[in-house]
Amino acid sequence: MSARISFLKNPDPCNHLSDYKLRYGTDGYKSFNNLFRCFNDGRIKIKLQGIDIPRCSYCSVYQKRLYICLICRSISCSSHILLHTQLNKGHDIAIDVERSELYCCACIDQVYDSEFDEVVVSKQLIGLGMSVKSGAAVVAVRSNKKRRLDSQLIIGSKFLVSPRDRREKWTFPLGLRGLNNLGSTCFMNAVLQALVHAPPLRNFWLSGQHNRDLCPRRTMGLLCLPCDLDVIFSAMFSGDRTPYSPAHLLYSWWQHSTNLATYEQQDSHEFFISLLDRIHENEGKSKCLYQDHEECQCITHKAFSGLLRSDVTCTTCGSTSTTYDPFIDISLTLDSVNGFSPADCRKNRYSGGPSVNATMPTLSGCLDFFTRSEKLGPDQKLNCQSCGEKRESSKQMSIRRLPLLLCLHVKRFEHSLTRKTSRKIDSYLQYPFRLNMSPYLSSSIIGKRFGNRIFAFDGEGEYDSSSSSSPSAEFEIFAVVTHSGMLESGHYVTYLRLKGLWYRCDDAWINEVEEEVVRGCECYMLFYAQERVIQKAHKELSYQVISMADAFPFADC
C-alpha cells in the first residue's frame, strides 16, 4: 500500500528547522525509528529503552509536556526546553515525547516536516496494516482521469455581444428575474433561482448543450425536464424583467413525482434532489458509461458530484475498512452541533463548572460533527477481518473528492417516525461566505488520527497534489435558500450573490439587499462553488449582451 507525500499544506519550515535539515537530513528522524511505540488508535509515542517514566533532565518533572532533543536525546520539559537550546548551540529541534510531533525550541512553537511525518506514519501503518475495501468507484477514481468541467461562455448560438447595454436604468445583472408563485410553489422557485445562477449549469443550458428543439425525447413526445429547464433559462436570460411562471416545469415535475403533485408546500431540498435526479436520468443515459454515478458526465454530476469516504475502525485492533460513496449534496445535522447533547449541557451547569459557552451553532461545527469519529453502539458490532469476530467499532466520514458546486443542506425538519410528529428546528446557524473545506477532506481527517501530521494517506494526496488543474478546497457562496415560519406553513426565499452584490428573490419580487441581511437569515440550503468557478463567472457576467428578445423575438412565455 503506497504512501505518498502530498503537497497539500506544507507550512514553511523555520530557519532552525531548515538549518537542521541541511546538516542532518533525515538521518536524525530515522534514528528514532526504534523508539516509536505505536497504538491502535493512531497515537505514536517515544519510548526510551529502560526508562518507563521520562523526566525532564533539569527539574525531574514527569507531569508536564516533555521534549526529546533530536541531537543529544536529552529530555526537557516545556519550562526548560528553551534553556536546553541556550546551553547547547544548534540543539533547536526536538520531538514531543507523548505525541511524536516536531517542536522548535528556539521558536517556541510546533513545526512541520513531511519527511519526519513520513518516517513516523510509515512505522504506524506497518503496525496497523490498514486495509482498503475498494469498490468499482475507487478503481475509477484511481484511474487518474481528470474531470474538468469545460464550461463554455455565454456567447453561444443564442446571444450576441454588444459593447453597451441599452436598458441603462435597469442595473440588475442579466438573468435576474422574479418567478411567480403558482400555488405554494415557493419551494420550487427558491431552488430554481439557485440553479439558474449556478455558473456551470447556466453555461450548460445557455450554450445550447440541451437544446429543446433538438432533443430526441421531446420530439418523441416524451417528458423531458432538461428541456423545460432550457425554456426557463432562455426566459430568465431574455432580458425581460417581468416575473416568469415556470408552469411547464411544475407540470413535468408533477408527472414524474405524482405523489408530490399537490398544491401543498413541499420540501425545497426534496425538490432539489428529485430535479437533479431527473436531469441525470434524461441527460445521463447517453453519457453515463458506468453503473455508478462516479464517472457520469451528465451536468448534474459534473457540477454537484463528490465522493465521500467512510472508515469503519475496529476499536480492539485498530484495523480499518474503507468504502467510497458518491454524493450530490451533504445533509448536516443541526442539533448536536456543539458536539454534546443538551443533556450534558445541563449537567455542566449543575455541577457548578463554568457554563459551556453554548456558542452559536456554526457551519464548521456542523461539518466537524459530520466528520466526527462516531462510536457505533454495541448492537452494531461488525465483523473485523483481522480479529476474526464481531467487534465494537467506530465510524468516521470524510470527503475524498470535493464537487465543483457544493450544496450543504441543513436538516431543519425533523420527522419522528415513532412519535409520528415533525418539527422544525429554528435555531440560527452561522455560516461563512468563504468556506475552506480542507479540514474535512479525507487526507485531513485521516491524518488527524495520527497526530499533527503532513502526510498523504492511502493515495489521498494523489488527486490533490496533481498540477494546476487540481481543485482547491476554497469555496465561495453564491446562493442561500432560507426557510421561515413553521413546518407546514413556511416560506422559502433565495438570496443570490451576483458580481459581489446580494439580491433577495422572494417569488416574483427581487431587490438588492445588504450583506448583513443575508448573514442573519435562517439558512436551509447553502450553495458554494469552487472559487475559480466564481472568478470565472465574474468575468462572464461582465460581458454586456443584447438579448434574444431584441434580436430574435421570443415566441412563447
Next chain:
Amino acid sequence: MNHSVNRSPTLDEDDAADDFEKDEVTLREVINIKLVESGEKENLMELVRDRLVECGWKDEMRIACREHVKKKGRKDVTVDELIRVITPKGRASVPDSVKAELLNRIQNFIVSAAL
C-alpha cells in the same frame, strides 16, 4: 535512574511541612511508577480520553482554541501560548463525573496492588 540524583537541592530540612510534602511527593511518584509498570496508566489515559471526547470537552477546547486564534490572528499564536491560555480553562471544565470515575479506578488499583 536514581531519582534523588536529579532532584534539585532546595529543601529546608528543618521545616516539617516540607518533610511532609516530600513524603507526599514520593508516595505520588511510587503510585505513578506502579501505574506505569502495570500498564494501568495507559488504560486510565485511554479512559480519560474517551470520556472527555464523549462529554464534549474536547470539542469545547477546540472551540476555545479557535476563538483564541481568531483573536490573536493565525500568524501570531504558538502552541505554547495556546497551551498556556487553554490549560486553566480545560482543567476547570473537566466534568466531576470524569474526575470521580478516575479517582475510583486509581483507588481500586492502589488497593489491588497492595500499596
